Amino acid sequence: MIYLYYTDKFQGYNFGPEHPLNPIRLALAYELIEESGLLDSQTMQIRPSPASEEDLHMVHTLEYIESVRLELPDLAFGLGSDDTPVFPGIFEASRIIAGGSIDAARRMLREDCSTFNLGGGLHHAFPTQAAGFCVFNDVALGICALKKRFSRILYLDIDGHHGDGVQQIFYEDPGVLTFSIHESGHYLFPGTGFVDEMGAGPGLGFSVNVPMPMYAGDQDYLLAFEEVVPKLFEWFRPQVVVAQLGVDTHYSDPLTSLNVTLTGYTQMVRRIIELTNKYACGRLLALGGGGYSLEVVPVAWTSVLHLMRNEPLPEYLPPCWVELFSNMVGGEPLTLPDMEMKPGKETQKRITSELSGTLQELKRLQSAIHPEIF
Numbered sequence: 001m002i003y004l005y006y007t008d009k010f011q012g013y014n015f016g017p018e019h020p021l022n023p024i025r026l027a028l029a030y031e032l033i034e035e036s037g038l039l040d041s042q043t044m045q046i047r048p049s050p051a052s053e054e055d056l057h058m059v060h061t062l063e064y065i066e067s068v069r070l071e072l073p074d075l076a077f078g079l080g081s082d083d084t085p086v087f088p089g090i091f092e093a094s095r096i097i098a099g100g101s102i103d104a105a106r107r108m109l110r111e112d113c114s115t116f117n118l119g120g121g122l123h124h125a126f127p128t129q130a131a132g133f134c135v136f137n138d139v140a141l142g143i144c145a146l147k148k149r150f151s152r153i154l155y156l157d158i159d160g161h162h163g164d165g166v167q168q169i170f171y172e173d174p175g176v177l178t179f180s181i182h183e184s185g186h187y188l189f190p191g192t193g194f195v196d197e198m199g200a201g202p203g204l205g206f207s208v209n210v211p212m213p214m215y216a217g218d219q220d221y222l223l224a225f226e227e228v229v230p231k232l233f234e235w236f237r238p239q240v241v242v243a244q245l246g247v248d249t250h251y252s253d254p255l256t257s258l259n260v261t262l263t264g265y266t267q268m269v270r271r272i273i274e275l276t277n278k279y280a281c282g283r284l285l286a287l288g289g290g291g292y293s294l295e296v297v298p299v300a301w302t303s304v305l306h307l308m309r310n311e312p313l314p315e316y317l318p319p320c321w322v323e324l325f326s327n328m329v330g331g332e333p334l335t336l337p338d339m340e341m342k343p344g345k346e347t348q349k350r351i352t353s354e355l356s357g358t359l360q361e362l363k364r365l366q367s368a369i370h371p372e373i374f
C-alpha cells in the first residue's frame with residue numbers, strides 16, 4: 001500500500017504573494033494525482049493532523065517551538081527574515097506538514113508500505129532555527145520516528161539545494177547515512193554541502209555530498225548519482241529510505257542555475273525506487289521539497305507516484321487538469337519528455353571537468369574512512 005499525505009490545510013503554509021514558495025503547487029499536484037485516477041485501492045490518501053509539541057521536540061528545542069507558537073518575528077530563531085517571514089497561522093500550518101511526515105514514518109513502523117508527503121521535505125530547518133522557507137524539519141522528524149524500528153536509515157536528497165538541516169541533525173549519527181546532491185554551495189544557498197563535510201565522531205563518513213557545477217544537466221546528474229548512490233546502498237544496506245524529491249533542479253526553476261529536465265529527474269527517482277526495492281524491501285518515505293516552477297512541480301510529483309506504483313509514465317495529461325492549470329496559473333504545463341538541455345561545448349567541458357574533480361575528491365576522502373565503499 002502507498003499512503004499519500006495531502007490536506008487542503010497545506011495551503012495555509014503560505015509566506016505571501018511575493019514569496020516563491022507558492023502553495024498552489026501542492027494543490028495542483030494533488031488535483032493532477034486525483035484526475036489521473038491514482039487515488040484507488042493501491043494508494044490511500046491521508047489528511048495529517050498537526051504534530052504535537054512532544055513530537056516536534058524530537059528535533060526542535062522547546063524555546064524554538066514556543067517562539068514559532070508566538071508567531072512573532074524573532075531573527076534569533078530565524079523567524080521574520082525575507083526567506084522565512086512570519087505569517088498568521090505559521091505554527092499550525094508548519095505543525096500539519098510535520099505531522100504528515102511523522103505519521104508516514106509511524107505507519108512504516110507498523111506495516112511494510114511506502115509513503116509520500118507532498119508537503120514535506122523542509123530540509124533547511126535547524127533544531128533552534130527556521131531557514132530557507134523551512135520552519136520545522138519534517139524530514140528529520142520522520143527519520144527520528146523511524147529510528148524506533150530501524151537502525152540503518154538512508155536519506156537521499158536530490159533537491160537543488162543542499163539538505164543542510166538534515167545533515168547537521170544527524171551529523172554524528174552512524175545510523176543515518178545522509179546523501180545530498182545539489183548545486184554547489186559556491187553558487188547557491190545555503191552555501192554548504194561540500195565533499196569534505198563527512199560527518200563527525202561516530203558519524204564520520206556517514207554524510208555524503210556531491211556539489212554540482214552550475215548548469216549541470218541530466219547526463220551530469222545521472223553520472224554522479226550512479227557513481228555514488230548504488231555503492232552507498234550496497235555498503236550501508238539500509239532498512240528504510242527517506243527521499244527528499246525537490247524538483248528545483250529543473251532548467252525552468254527560477255531559484256537555481258541547473259539544467260535537469262523532467263526526464264532526468266524521473267530517471268533519478270526511478271533509480272531510487274529500484275534500489276529501495278532491491279535493498280530495503282521497498283520501504284520508501286518520499287517527500288516533496290523545493291520546486292518553484294508551477295509548470296513542473298505537479299507533473300514531477302505525479303510522476304513520482306506513478307513510479308512508486310510501478311506504472312509507466314503517461315504521455316498525456318488529463319484535459320480537465322490542463323484546463324484547471326490554465327485557469328489557475330495561465331499557460332500550459334510541461335509534459336514528459338520535456339526539452340533536452342544541451343549547454344555549449346565549452347560550458348559542458350567545464351562542467352565535466354569540475355564534476356570529475358569533485359567525484360575524485362569525494363572518493364579519495366571517503367576511502368580514508370570507509371575504503372570498502374568505492
Ligand SMILES: [Zn+2]
Binds near residue numbers: 159290
Ligand atoms: Zn531547494
